[in-house]
Amino acid sequence: MIAGLYIDGASALHRATAGIKILAMMALGTGVFLIPDWPVVAVVLATVIALYPISGFGRHIIWAQIKPMIWLLLIFFAVQLWLNDWQAGLLVVLRIAAIVLFASLVTLSTKTSDMLASLDRAMVPLKPIGVNPEKVSLAISMVLRFIPVIATVASEIRDAQRARGLDKSILAMIVPLIIRTLKMADDVADAIDARSFDLD
Amino acid sequence: MKTKDIVYIALFAALTAVLGLFPPITLPITGVPVTAQSLGPMLAGAILGARRGGLSIVLFLVLVAVGLPLLSGGRGGFGVMIGVTGGFIFGWAVTAFVVGLLIEKLWNKLNVVNAALSIAFGGIVVLYAIGNAWVAVAADISYWQATVGAAPFLIGDAIKVAIATAACLAVKRSYPLISKAG
Numbered sequence: 129m130i131a132g133l134y135i136d137g138a139s140a141l142h143r144a145t146a147g148i149k150i151l152a153m154m155a156l157g158t159g160v161f162l163i164p165d166w167p168v169v170a171v172v173l174a175t176v177i178a179l180y181p182i183s184g185f186g187r188h189i190i191w192a193q194i195k196p197m198i199w200l201l202l203i204f205f206a207v208q209l210w211l212n213d214w215q216a217g218l219l220v221v222l223r224i225a226a227i228v229l230f231a232s233l234v235t236l237s238t239k240t241s242d243m244l245a246s247l248d249r250a251m252v253p254l255k256p257i258g259v260n261p262e263k264v265s266l267a268i269s270m271v272l273r274f275i276p277v278i279a280t281v282a283s284e285i286r287d288a289q290r291a292r293g294l295d296k297s298i299l300a301m302i303v304p305l306i307i308r309t310l311k312m313a314d315d316v317a318d319a320i321d322a323r324s325f326d327l328d
Numbered sequence: 329m330k331t332k333d334i335v336y337i338a339l340f341a342a343l344t345a346v347l348g349l350f351p352p353i354t355l356p357i358t359g360v361p362v363t364a365q366s367l368g369p370m371l372a373g374a375i376l377g378a379r380r381g382g383l384s385i386v387l388f389l390v391l392v393a394v395g396l397p398l399l400s401g402g403r404g405g406f407g408v409m410i411g412v413t414g415g416f417i418f419g420w421a422v423t424a425f426v427v428g429l430l431i432e433k434l435w436n437k438l439n440v441v442n443a444a445l446s447i448a449f450g451g452i453v454v455l456y457a458i459g460n461a462w463v464a465v466a467a468d469i470s471y472w473q474a475t476v477g478a479a480p481f482l483i484g485d486a487i488k489v490a491i492a493t494a495a496c497l498a499v500k501r502s503y504p505l506i507s508k509a510g
Binding site: 130131132133134150153157161193196197200203204207208211216219220223224227228229231232234235236238239240243244247263264266267268270271272274275277278279282298299302303305306307309310311312313314316317320321325 | 329330331332334335336337338339341342343345346349364367371375387388390391393394395396397398401403404405406407408409410411412413465466467468469473477491494495498499502503505
């Protein structure tokens with residue numbers, strides 16, 4: 129199975145339920161957009177950053193969350209500096225950093241299985257509008273099984289096309305990949321039906 | 329929804345994840361990275377149609393949200409999804425749905441031109457409308473400025489539209505799924 133982004137720990141944040149953390153994330157995300165003052169958002173960001181060591185995540189983990197967005201943040205700061213002033217730039221950058229760092233914190237401290245469990249609970253009230261939790265669970269487990277299978281089929285096709293001198297062509301790769309895996313999907317569906325898996 | 333539909337939905341969610349494993353190509357001069365992953369929503373819509381295609385991308389996004397590193401470059405989790413480029417990620421579900429809707433409508437008279445236009449509309453026009461609006465809000469800039477900032481990525485997306493069009497027509501010839509669904 130594919131490893132999630134979860135990092136093990138025993139902090140209060142790790143123990144909090146996934147649902148609470150997601151609600152907190154939504155509240156924080158909405159909150160920082162309503163606050164127009166950069167010093168307040170700076171305090172929010174400082175609090176979020178402080179939660180990392182409190183939850184047992186070291187400096188390199190914080191950096192790993194910031195690194196992918198650093199260029200974008202610098203560009204946004206420069207654009208605001210050019211259009212407005214440095215306070216506006218700071219507000220935008222602090223806001224995005226606070227939201228992204230908190231959201232990453234939720235992902236880092238929540239097991240994928242716990243997320244899926246709260247997803248199951250969240251789907252129950254959606255039953256009347258046609259959402260079937262069993263179907264969703266079946267689909268999720270199939271995706272996780274299909275990913276390595278498709279990756280294997282893809283590398284087989286790449287080898288075959290290399291022998292034909294077509295290994296540089298994405299199309300020569302993608303069309304056989306889709307058709308082969310669609311045939312496989314039909315077999316899987318037949319196998320599920322043959323075992324009378326009841327979906328309704 | 330039949331078992332087969334659920335398996336197809338799962339298949340295209342997985343295919344989108346696998347497309348994220350291909351290393352990104354960096355375009356010359358501009359230095360803009362182009363990943364194969366956004367081919368996934370275009371293909372899902374063009375091959376499965378609106379409903380199944382849209383749901384397959386929703387399923388993919390659910391798996392990213394629960395913390396699996398399925399986005400290109402091994403990214404995932406809430407941080408990327410609600411970050412600055414989140415609109416482009418959520419927009420994929422709409423892309424798949426819109427592309428699927430147009431391809432379904434044109435199914436019996438599908439050709440290179442109208443297939444390419446359908447995929448470009450869903451995969452570029454609609455996706456950028458959502459993605460740029462999100463960037464504009466997040467960065468507190470105007471919609472127009474966000475659009476200018478996103479322009480360098482159009483080259484890569486044009487290439488992907490061409491690939492998705494060719495793949496959609498080839499799959500239609502050998503393994504049509506949309507007419508079967510009726």
